[in-house]
Amino acid sequence: MKKRHKFTTYLLIVILPLIIMSIIYWRHLDRSIQKERQEQAEWAGSVYQEYIDQVIGETKKKLELLSLSSSVLYMDDKKTEHLMKWILDTDPRYADVYWVNMDGISLSGTNKAFYHYYLIEQADINKAIITQRAVVAEGKALNNSGINHFSIFAPILDHEKKAHGFLLAQITIDRMEKILNILIPDQALKLETSDHIRVLSINADNTSGHSKWVDFPLSEVDWTLSVQKPDTLNTNTMNVFLMLVFFTFFFTHMIYTAVEELLVRREAKRQKELTERQKIDFVGTLAASTAHEIKNPLTGIKGLIQLLVEKHPEEQDQFYYSVIMKEIERINSIVSEFLILGKPLARNLSIYDVRSIIAELRPIIESEARHFNMDVAWNIMKEPIWVQCTKDQLKQIILNTVKNGFEAMKDGEKLSIRVYHENEYAKIDIIDMGQGLNEKEIGKVFDPFYTSKKEGTGLGLFVCKRIIESFNGKIELTSKPLIGTTVTISLPLVTKHPRSLNDAH
Ligand SMILES: Nc1ncnc2c1ncn2[C@@H]1O[C@H](COP(=O)(O)OP(=O)(O)OP(=O)(O)O)[C@@H](O)[C@H]1O
Ligand SMILES: [Mg+2]
Known part of the structure; x- marks a missing residue:
């Protein structure tokens, strides 16, 4: 064929x-x-x-x-x-x-x-x-x-x-x-x-x-x-004719080679896109089949936590339980949202102040930092930064990138988180001092299943990109080997006052 x-x-x-x-x-x-x-x-x-x-x-x-x-x-x-x-x-x-x-x-x-x-x-x-x-x-x-x-x-x-x-x-x-x-x-x-x-x-x-x-x-x-004048084949005429034919042949061959090259490239691109789509389809099927299975044990865990809440009424314990419950809820909804990898995105977006989402994440990120024996520096703008998104999913994006930052650094190093707005965009920078990435690696980080870690899935940044794009935002990664990596999450600013937009916040 x-x-x-x-x-x-x-x-x-x-x-x-x-x-x-x-x-x-x-x-x-x-x-x-x-x-x-x-x-x-x-x-x-x-x-x-x-x-x-x-x-x-x-x-x-x-x-x-x-x-x-x-x-x-x-x-x-x-x-x-x-x-x-x-x-x-x-x-x-x-x-x-x-x-x-x-x-x-x-x-x-x-x-x-x-x-x-x-x-x-x-x-x-x-x-x-x-x-x-x-x-x-x-x-x-x-x-x-x-x-x-x-x-x-x-x-x-x-x-x-x-x-x-x-x-x-x-x-x-x-x-x-x-x-x-x-x-x-x-x-x-x-x-x-x-x-x-x-x-x-x-x-x-x-x-x-x-x-x-x-x-x-x-x-x-x-x-x-x-x-x-009798017909005699003029060698000069024949030479001119042959030369013209030769040049036409040469020229058409050049065009043919260029067209072939173009077709081959197009085919390669098409193949690549097909493979990408197949990967995504596979992930979608996998996500859909495991999501249900994860939800069942989560319900069991939730019931047991409920018992512990009743058993330990002290304020400190109650605070920990409430955080655990919230996180279980988040797992629950994230697992459900995991299906977006295989299905078109259709969600109810709401308007939030990015700072409030960050505030909810702060104890989790800090306890994580303690766990890794690292520091976190916060630099958060004083005024509200309104964006339209799904709260749990934005949390998932931030946590994924923060986790990557911790995983890239060594003991005692510092992770900086900046929250601000610039050029009609809300921005969250997650800056680490880790081993960094070279140009070739940077080109691959958003590909599904690309991972350099023993136990990584290679889905973290891929999921982040899919979600952020569904909010009309973008996620960018800049990095220098041995110096560190900066991941910037950008979301379009919502200028109208949130209360007039039927805020679910
Ligand atoms: N801050 C970072 N510093 C250095 N490398 C990074 C950073 N963030 C991502 N990477 C590189 O990008 C790869 C892909 O990241 P991604 O979050 O998608 O998957 P993962 O972290 O390997 O696996 P998982 O997220 O499931 O744990 C990582 O394996 C790592 O090589
Ligand atoms: Mg990751």
């Missing part, structure tokens, strides 16, 4: 954020890479476009010019051949140059193997005749598989501006490809006619389809140039 809980925390704090952040990083990086590629493709495309337009435009102009001068020539095979060769030599971009008749069939040219070849389609011829300008052939020549050129031709017009043939130049595609590659390498490129016949392509079939094609229409012909 605990392992599963740990795994869930790890999943929520480390794995899930890591996956989400990795996806976000990757998408972000990918988007910026795509943008960069698009920009590169746009730039490269415009350079290519300019070059191709320039080649076509220049060829068109040249052919138009040459066709003008050619029109004065008559159909003389030798002279025509010579002219074609001369034209071919003027430009390295030309593959071959032909003289074509009005049916689109070559009559002469630089490559004899293609004499009497059907080189231009009727649609293209019509276009050239109508416009009387040079035209890029889009039809037949391009459909030939394995072509490595495309054709541009210009009509040869007579003096009546009537076409009587065409001058055709074939442009080498290989050379164009090479130059485009040199201009900007590493780009994918395709040049297609309006019928999607591919004229030229560089790396066009190796692309992943992840990057976008950017289209550029050519101005000299109705063709489209498409450019794409």
Whole structure:
């Protein structure tokens, strides 16, 4: 169960954020890479476009010019051949140059193997005749598989501006490809006619389809140039990505460790509180079961004291018996109140002058001091100090702490008791000159069952704390080893006159 809980925390704090952040990083990086590629493709495309337009435009102009001068020539095979060769030599971009008749069939040219070849389609011829300008052939020549050129031709017009043939130049595609590659390498490129016949392509079939094609229409012909920067995994990008992932992992791990630490601490605290509660429950059960048993013998003792009271009428004896009877009563009620350890506190509080409670305790404390062979010094404020409490329980608190003081001291040492008020609190200081306690021990004295004595229960101060807190007061202990200990009992002062509060005193 605990392992599963740990795994869930790890999943929520480390794995899930890591996956989400990795996806976000990757998408972000990918988007910026795509943008960069698009920009590169746009730039490269415009350079290519300019070059191709320039080649076509220049060829068109040249052919138009040459066709003008050619029109004065008559159909003389030798002279025509010579002219074609001369034209071919003027430009390295030309593959071959032909003289074509009005049916689109070559009559002469630089490559004899293609004499009497059907080189231009009727649609293209019509276009050239109508416009009387040079035209890029889009039809037949391009459909030939394995072509490595495309054709541009210009009509040869007579003096009546009537076409009587065409001058055709074939442009080498290989050379164009090479130059485009040199201009900007590493780009994918395709040049297609309006019928999607591919004229030229560089790396066009190796692309992943992840990057976008950017289209550029050519101005000299109705063709489209498409450019794409191919996807290549950039190691720099990968490094940035891995670094971000690593830092996220590191960061989430730190958070996970902190959360785990917090959870462990919380669990330890919870366990400690549970153990405390179990102890208190145990004490409560113990107290509840023994309280009844203690009350029975007390009743017997009370009966016997009663007999002694009748038997010894002397004043001194009567005083002792009355003190004994009072103490038996106190034991009786304390034993009953002992149940508070296991049960919620609900008592009728009354208002008392602390000094009157101290006065009742004084003979008991002094006789105890005599018993231990020690002195007691009293320092009690003259004016009344009103507090709200249960008398017997406050007595129990004082006696418990006084007893601890006596037990901590040696023969002949002095215990001081101060009763006063300060800052809205009634205070009772019990100061001893005993062996004292170190810091570690001070932290434990109010824990149930903590005792350093052979016959101690370790419940004295614990009970005191529980009771005093039920009166909204507090009990504090300060101590120095070998110097002594001061226990301060504080209770909120009652400012109103006690008689107006239905005093039970
Ligand atoms: N005045 C004191 N001087 C030195 N140590 C003290 C003093 N008061 C309390 N202590 C320490 O605190 C421990 C707990 O006190 P607590 O009164 O709760 O139990 P106890 O005195 O040991 O047992 P019991 O009260 O049942 O006799 C003591 O065992 C002692 O070590
Ligand atoms: Mg004690």
